[in-house]
């Protein structure tokens with residue numbers, strides 16, 4: 001088998017694998033071993049990783065801290081704007097700016113792979129099925145198929161679908177992801193202009209990011225109670241978001257490079273501020289309903305619903321060598337990993353050679369997950385590279 005490793009998805013988490021390989025001085029080895037990346041976006045121009053119209057939920061240092069200054073990404077760090085970020089590493093910048101920076105990192109990786117006979121990043125290569133065989137994996141899509149010894153799923157996550165009992169007319173429901181990417185502003189504007197309420201369902205980070213987005217984008221159109229937020233329980237607040245994060249709990253681990261606590265639980269940054277302002281009565285246009293999650297009465301009044309009830313891993317079809325469907329173990333919307341080998345599991349058993357990273361594929365630490373920027377400097381990418389190389 002000519003290819004050691006395939007990666008499905010070329011989003012921020014996949015970039016984290018390359019950033020980590022470069023930081024550990026193993027990027028050349030990774031490419032030499034034979035590497036194929038399959039990304040369903042048509043081209044880098046259409047790539048929109050982290051392209052949300054809100055500010056990042058952590059300082060820019062989190063994105064930059066894991067990148068080796070004298071490595072292959074040095075040219076990206078040398079730009080004037082990034083130099084300004086490095087001078088004030090605790091500043092928080094809009095995610096669309098982060099996204100543009102990540103695209104530049106992606107460009108560097110693409111060029112490296114183009115110059116290498118055994119490595120390639122393929123755009124317009126959506127993977128539909130993965131077959132797990134004794135000696136590796138065959139992935140296939142409309143473009144053909146390809147095999148490797150190891151496979152990393154880095155396909156991200158999609159907004160959780162509403163359950164049948166929560167079903168409602170599709171025209172009344174938007175998903176939080178599209179709202180935060182600024183793709184449905186006309187519908188939101190029309191709803192608010194007609195005096196209809198916007199109901200945000202969920203207490204996730206995305207839910208309060210959506211509320212913050214609406215407050216900022218549509219200020220002039222918001223009246224008393226224009227935004228109704230329905231949450232099962234009061235969202236938890238991220239408790240250790242600064243470099244000096246004391247006191248640490250028994251399960252907390254501090255990243256050696258950045259000082260960041262590698263866990264994620266509850267609201268953080270601007271989303272947390274939004275919740276606190278609502279609770280303090282400083283946002284009259286927002287009404288918070290804790291413990292009440294039935295949107296039907298609101299829909300009956302013509303409300304527009306935004307589904308922000310969390311994310312679920314986005315998975316291609318997964319088959320065993322006999323063509324039977326494999327169901328990966330999941331817990332709380334995240335795939336489970338073997339505690340020692342870090343491989344994904346089925347029925348508690350590791351699937352040999354199958355790994356995952358990114359949103360929906362995060363490492364678990366105690367009750368919380370390593371997500372977001374931890375893909376750049378956390379342990380997940382390091383564990384995978386250690387196992388594969």
Ligand SMILES: Cc1cc2nc3c(=O)[nH]c(=O)nc-3n(C[C@H](O)[C@H](O)[C@H](O)COP(=O)(O)OP(=O)(O)OC[C@H]3O[C@@H](n4cnc5c(N)ncnc54)[C@H](O)[C@@H]3O)c2cc1C
Nearest residue numbers: 009011012013039040056057126127155156358359372373
């Ligand atoms: C509102 C919001 C705010 C956030 N804020 C932050 C933040 O401030 N900081 C932070 O670090 N993180 C933040 N995150 C988390 C952020 O989404 C993740 O860090 C990041 O996008 C995850 O990267 P990923 O590569 O796992 O997934 P994605 O970004 O979803 O990338 C997955 C990639 O895989 C491709 N793909 C999927 N399926 C297939 C397939 N079958 N075949 C081929 N290609 C495929 C996709 O096209 C995509 O390019 C936020 C998330 C949300 C929703």
